[in-house]
Amino acid sequence: MVSTFPHTHSVDVSQIRLAIRALQPQLVEWRRHLHQRPELGFKEQLTANFVAQKLQEWGFEQTLDTSVPLRYQRGIAKTGIVATISSNRPGPVLGIRADMDALPIQEENEVPYRSQHDGIMHACGHDGHTAIALGTAYYLAHHREDFAGTVKIIFQPAEEGPGGAKPMIEEGVLKNPDVEAIMGLHLWNNLPLGTVGVRTGALMAAVEVFQCTIFGKGGHGAMPHQTVDSIVVSAQIVNALQTIVARNVDPIDSAVVTVGEFHAGTAHNVIADTARMSGTVRYFNPKLEGYVEKRIEQIIGGICQSHGARYELEYLQLYPPVINDAKIADLVRSVALEVVETPAGIVPECQTMGGEDMAFFLQQVPGCYFFLGSANPSKDLAYPHHHPRFDFDETALGMGAEIFVRCVEKFCG
Structure with a gap:
């Protein structure tokens, strides 16, 4: 159960929320920047450049030297990036995964941040996943004293196909240091904003x-x-x-x-x-x-x-199917309940026959993949994934970053 996770360092969770809320405008700006520049699998050069640029701005060094507390590595599985944040205190190693690729779809949304690449669109929320991961990296880089151990944030290419998770694993993304648990999220227009879908066992097919x-x-x-x-x-x-x-x-x-x-x-x-x-x-x-x-x-x-x-x-x-570990799912569930602040906001029966190559990470280490509700019909933000008018309520970006940060604080407390 969640009580088995270390809590050696007290963290004011209200301060986490305030910090993430202050970061919300940046999360939206990053997401919209990426949305305008979508790229297909293994071709995410602009996206990778943007991620690397932000990491460098925040003090990350491009190096394999494990003694450097803020470091990143590029070119994993062609365009993948892993950002590593090490605390000053020893502790576990947690992985957080975000996918970066878009789809071969012509966008039909009439918004200022619509795709500038003809025939390519972020129609599944991966631009949001990348923004959330960047926000998590930013926060943790500036609050290394609040957790022990190491967090590896994995920016993965080609989830939509042919699959970037497996080659990243084969190239050692879970090694040096070895990841002990991993988590990831999917913005989910099948759930309303303010809900989180998390379950133990099979989530996706x-x-x-x-x-x-x-x-x-x-x-x-x-x-x-x-x-x-x-x-x-x-x-x-x-x-x-x-x-x-x-x-x-x-x-x-x-x-x-x-x-x-x-x-x-x-x-x-x-x-x-x-x-x-x-x-x-x-x-x-x-x-x-x-x-x-x-x-x-x-x-x-x-x-x-x-x-x-x-x-x-x-x-x-x-x-393969996406299979969540019971212990890590309990951790995510407890944190999500704190973020959505209502038991009704936790949706346990949220399985889908959709697939995800996050499954390969979960075959290697225990972890949890969960859905973050992002639909808001009142704003006409409820079109399904892979639809040419897909978009989501960007309020979910801050919620995702807050969940990740709180999970880090609990897992690596």
Whole structure:
């Protein structure tokens, strides 16, 4: 439970709130600067330059020397940055992760800070995540006496794809010093401003994708006996794939198998010789890893064999499920309750079949990923994520920074 975390140094939490509130205009300014300059995965050069510039302004040195209390490293997984803040007192090492990339979407918002990059938009709140992480770094750099140990703030590229967490881990971002626990947040327009979604266990789903081509034998639509109809074969496959969730997966375990693309045929009177489909698989239970893939291939292979067709299947496991550690989730929950100041503001049942490569960090060290409510319909700020009019109530920026800072004070107290 949270009571097991050290509390060797008393911190006036009201002072934290006052300091973060004073920082709010800067958080908004940083977020809007980033929103105007969105960049796709592994191309976040402007974003990384901005982060590095701010860190340098606050006294961070670009070095690997662990004796330097305020330091940062660039070029991790191409554009990633890690900022390290070390206290003067020994203690644990906590990681805080923020993603930086945008999406290939044309923004439709008519706001002064709209995207200046044609066809690219921060439509998922990562500009806000980066601003919150910067605010956390600023506060901690100026209050190193209020905690013990070390905080590593990880600015990660390419969450939207192909995934920057895994290469950052492979390049040692959790080492030197070794991170003992990690946390991160996602601004969430599925929750109203003033709420926090946090739960123990699975929060977000595994993400897997497949592409399949069915090879039949084409011919005249009036002479089907001379053909192997790839559309008929594929239609049976689409229907049969639904039995995986309905009849193979334990009904207590949520899972999704979706065929999102289907392409075949060139004319009304021609039986197509090939058909192509693609889809996605989602699940929470890590025990399902590999199982759904196996069943998909068994079903496709069986149906193709029965009709005399052939197939090619490509299956990719992108992200594992996001699994929160009970102890760190309890810490976040207790801090979030202090920030939102009402039990109704804590939303425990906030799972989504969306995926996140934060999962790779949580596979390495215990941690918690949580949702920070950011929707405000009264200001027309409630469009869903990945929508061309997505935007959020920037009041959430200060709330996010306050939660992170208070978590540091409790974890590294």
